[in-house]
Amino acid sequence: MSRDGPLKDHAGEREVFFARILVMGGLLALLVLVLLARMAYLQIHQHNFYTARSKADRMQVQPIAPVRGLIYGRQGRVLADNKPAYRLSVVPEEAGNLKQTVNRLSKLLSITPQQKKQFYKRVHQRARFQATNLKLNLSSTEVARFEVNQTRFPGVHIRAGLTRHYPLGKIGAHVIGYVGGITAHDLVKVNRKRYRGSSRIGKAGIEKSHESKLHGYPGRQMVETNAAGRVLHQVHRKAPTPGDDLRLTLDTKLERIAYQALGHKQGAVVALNPKTGGVLAMVSKPSYKPSLFANSISQAQYNKLLNAPYNPLLNRAIQGQYPPGSTIKPVMGIAGLATGKIKAKKKVYAPPYITLPHSNHRFRGWDRSGQGWVDLPQAIQRSADVYFYKLGEKVGINAMHHYATEFGLGHKTGIDLPHESAGLMPSRAWKHATTGKPWYPGETLNTVIGQGQTTATPLQLATMVSRIAMRGGGYKPHLLKAWRSANGTVHNYKPQALRPITQPTANDWHEVIKGMRMVVSAPHGTAFHTIGQHLEYPIAGKTGTAQVADLPRGPAPNENNVPRAKRPHALFIAFAPIKHPKIAVATVIDHGGGGASVAAPVCRKVIDQYLDQRSEHAMKTPKKWTSNQP
């Protein structure tokens, strides 16, 4: 081989090779030392650090949503409940051929193309081992039908969850409210930590205003997961704290009666217990089904509700702002007496109309013939507008505003419901601030009969009449009666007394209430013909027919000739029994026409129901909440 090459020096070669082996050996020994040092550093020196990292990577803390508190009525009936709901979910990883599975399922259960579309969309967004809902709210028949065939559908499961159920349905919708999906907007206002793992939050009514009590506190579980997030097993669990159960002042039976009494009309009824301020009934019509929202409403359904005639989503009882009309007259009577500008017994001549100086405008009464000579109770009884025009001239807007405000007009009552409206009680200051113009004497005359700019919610009217019933006392209206926390402790809501109206004397109250009593029970009383018969209890009331259009004041024209929007609102306020009032009611019917003919019968039905029920079941007092009672 080495024939033609230069000569090889075998000994030298060998020497060099040995030397190189030594050098290489040293080099490799160095590399081994480097590796050992690196391993010692990672495995011994940094061991704790990497163990912690390893744990952090695979241990996940998952929130467990708390069970929402229930809402009960005054007598213990459930008004908002958590009911098991069944949903059909598919784990794509286990299901095999997904399309085939879904098609076979839709032969068994009704699955809309939209549900399928939604399902496929969600499947693509999630890991293959995660369950994706195909159909929500399965009926019990569907559940049964699927369970019989379950073995044919690997990877398809029926899962039980809780959905909110509202037994009163439309009747209590506005008061109880509903829960809905949590939006980013909702999360701004709450402590996000409490909503980890939750999907629902109170959106309206009591569900919203007492959200912080109802929601509860989430628990958590620590689970071991793999890199893809699949849960392998639970390591640790802290149970969630369920939300508080609420007991409302609401009388379920009365609520139902009030709702039925409104019939097909639009309007609201508010009944208060004047001795506590507790709301006995509050209905608003038209209404909506709260279950629509609780079961995640579709955009189409929501739009339909938004555009439905007469706005069913509006809670007229606290958001509807109506001119109070003649229902304000008892308050004006009090204002006159308390300021000393009028004497209750002094008869005043009430012609068909009066005019103000330097003006041709005729301020008419509601009847063409006038009421003749009337004193204050008679003026209230007959709703003599001209008597009150004269009263208004004497009392003036400042005192009128002062007393109306004392009775709760023009500001929110502070009831525990969201989105309450304040209504409006006009004043000189208000007029100047909003229009920059001075107050005109004519406006005083409009205001004294509850027209003009004055507006009030039915709840404000109910508060107003309950303050009359309590002769200046009364309480802030509220719905919460008591709440029971998860550990069983019961807390009772303490009614908050309103600042008493002290200026009027006992006799002043007596004269005004006498007039209100005559409205119902004396001939010539505006409501005598409609509700004054067969009274078992003395009722004090006041009608109101509030004009909404600039129609000349006078006898109401034939209702059928007037378009609905121009028809007056029908109002009635009342309390009973007179001596020891137990219930105060305000009813407003949108464009209903005459207060006596339309609104008063609704009020009477509610009062009758409440007082009858109390006499019938006098012995059967509502069950008290005790700590250990579920």
Add this chain to the structure above:
Amino acid sequence: MDVKSTVSVANRPEPTLTQRVSALHIDLPLFLTLLMGCCLGLWVLYTASGQSESMVARQAIRLGVGLIAMIVIAQIPPRWIRIGAPWGLGIGVILLVIVIGLGHSSLGARRWLSLGVVRFQPSEIVKILVPLTLASFLYARPLPPRLFEIMVCALLIAVPAGLVVIEPDFGSAVLIAVSGATVLFFAGLRWRFIFAVIALLLAAAPVVWFSLQNYQQARVLTFLNPSRAPLGAGYHILQSKIAIGSGGLFGQGWLDGSQARLSFLPEASTDFIFSVYAEETGFLGVAGMLLIYLLILGRGIVIALNNSDTFERLAAASLSVVFFLYVFVNIAMVSGILPVVGVPLPLVSYGGTSLVTLLASFGVLMSIQTHRELLSQ
């Protein structure tokens, strides 16, 4: 030879086990240490693959194929290997050209060649053929190599390594170059050349950097700062370090390494199998594994030292050293000392070609060791 055998027959009527094995041209110390390494490999693979028996079975079959290849090659006299190696390298280069032309691409690189049922990577075969060819070339040349020999050797390294870079498989190309350089080193390459090359490489580093593929650049960047993208390129190395570090001194126990079991560790049965092993057996297990590798290396060096034939010496020494360099590069890579270059852990990583070629290269060592007595004297 004749004298020796008669003596042994006279003294000991029964041939010893070593002698019997020698007749099969198997070097028992090397064979046993290799077998230890392979068994350890299967044992680790079982846990690293998520207790996949089918993967272990497949690897065991490859192991069997590799051992047969080793024994078959051990029967070939080293002289034949010396003569055959350049031809083999020629074929290897042709296969590399073919693979670049129409090979199967896997993970964006064309490295695989499919021969009916078997798929293999020509670059793996080239890895052992380059040092053998260099040793074969230097066999007839006066050593230490002069400029002419160095230039020829550089060409013999550059052609296959360049083709492997085109695949692209930068890691393998570097290892091919290193294996060739090892031969030159043992041949007595002068120190001034060695330092000159090192200086040249340092100077060329920026040029190399800009010729790298994006993913290769990313690997280097990630290596320099693994937390740069914890869920991106740095994820592998970070998870690997977590696995190794959480192993501690004694390890978490076989089948109990959470990083691999919960699939946080990527490539757990191939390039990163060492991390699984380190997590489950701890520092002591790692030390034990290094010991096995050192024993194999040591036996290889002993074989090299036992020979006076230039080819045999150079081949044995460089194959043993390159084998250990693979071990070092893999462990250094998964523990964050070197960038992730995609080098499997010898004998342990899941994969056929590298295991078979590795055992084949040990077949060469056995051939060198066991034919020695027959040819010398």
